[in-house]
Amino acid sequence: MSISSAVFLFIGSFLCISGGVGILRFPDFYTRMHAVGVTETLATAMILIGLMLQNPGGLVDLKLFIILLMTLFISPTASHALAKAAMNNDLKPKINKKDDIERVTSSKP
């Protein structure tokens, strides 16, 4: 049991660090949000599953499962809300000068 728990914890930590590197190195807000939103949810899921496989008592398993379920609902919704707020307030994504900036950021709901 502890081997599989260690494997899940390792995958979770690796995803965490890649999300952190992403938020530092990506060029633009929207790309950073993509890095954070994707890796954050999956890293949380992996680490929580790794903790569940360590076989603690009964109620602790249930609480870990509740945190996992809540994160699966909440994290993508927060990313959606933040991207919508940025779009509504005219934060322009960084694209090459060759593309047409008006075509990309024309009014979308």
Add this chain to the structure above:
Amino acid sequence: MLIAATIAILVVMIMAITRAIMGPTLYDRILAVNMFGTKTVLLISVLGFVMGRPEFLDIAIVYALINFISVIAVLRHSDKSIFKTTEQEEKEMEKNS
């Protein structure tokens, strides 16, 4: 392995704080705070196992909720004109690209 996970989460927290201090636009900072909150949830859960006190998980649930409410609050109140990207921020973004 738990200790390694704790160290990894602390390293990512440093990165999130760096982005919160550095980020040219307001939205970068809000993203950094959101990420910091999620990493705090993970830190509390892993610390609970390391220190042998699984009662900490109640706190982790509250942190996840608080994080969510802050981001929704930003969306809901951002219809005022002061949230538009200022010219100084646009200049800094151009400088960083």
Add this chain to the structure above:
Amino acid sequence: MIHIVLLAFLVAVAIAIVRMRDLLAVSMLLGIYGLLSASFFVTMDAVDVAFTEASVGAGISTLLMLVAITMTGRSEHPERHKPLLALFVVFITGGLLIYGTLDMPYFGSADAPIHLHVAPHYINNSMQEIGVPNIVTSVLASYRAFDTFGEVVVIFTAGIGILALLSVVRRSEDITKIDSINDSMHVEYLLLRIIVKMLIPFILLYALYVQFHGDFGPGGGFQAGVIFASAIILYAMLFGMSTARRVINQSVIQFFAAIGVLLYGSVGVVSLLNGKSFLDYSALSADPVAGQHLGILLIELGVGFTVASVMVIIFFNFEGRRDVSHHQGKNKT
């Protein structure tokens, strides 16, 4: 080791807060500061304090400060002069204070006077006298119940102060116009409304769990009140203030705020009438330990009522004022 790392983060964030001019960014950084403080309390094994700091300091404070800043202005005024004399006075005072602390015992040493006075009595006798496993709850709610009564009255006074300063009368034509604006937001907030509708019952249930589980784990009246209020605030933010006012009537909320303080005081008065001193719970039932359990349950309920109601009152008043000023601003331009 982890204490040093977290404290270093705190110092870095504090320096960034002081140096920044953009007030919206500062309010976000204050959110990080609150979360860091709560993590620090967790590493020092103080779980109840971390709970309260997370819910109040990192959650509600960030929210209210954001609402306030959207109503006032985004950037700080530039400084006009350099206050060198003030800096000099601060250095002298700080130096004297640090010189004064050189006499104190080491942090956490076992023979410091603070650990020899009342604390051993609480730790040794709490289980027999009160029968509640969580010592923090027994100290807060029974040994030091009078201080907690003062805290609840302070929270209630803050709520009354906000009501006196910020409540604004809404004219009926404003109400119908704001209603129509809020209904048209339905398409824009559709995804969020669906998800939040699924989450709110669980948040309310969790608040009830925290309220009554405070005897056995971290929790209690303060934290449960804040979580309950945050569920209502979430609903009011996404569905519009007018819908929220129809669901939660403002006068009922004010009534509940007063009921909480009244409940707490009545428990004390009942103890007085039964012949013991104020807030001595052993007078509430034949068996003293059962009396303690009943007393703690009732006063935590009172604390929960007052804290939840006052948080909702504060948020409704801030939002109501923001709605009216935003609507008037849109009409003028």
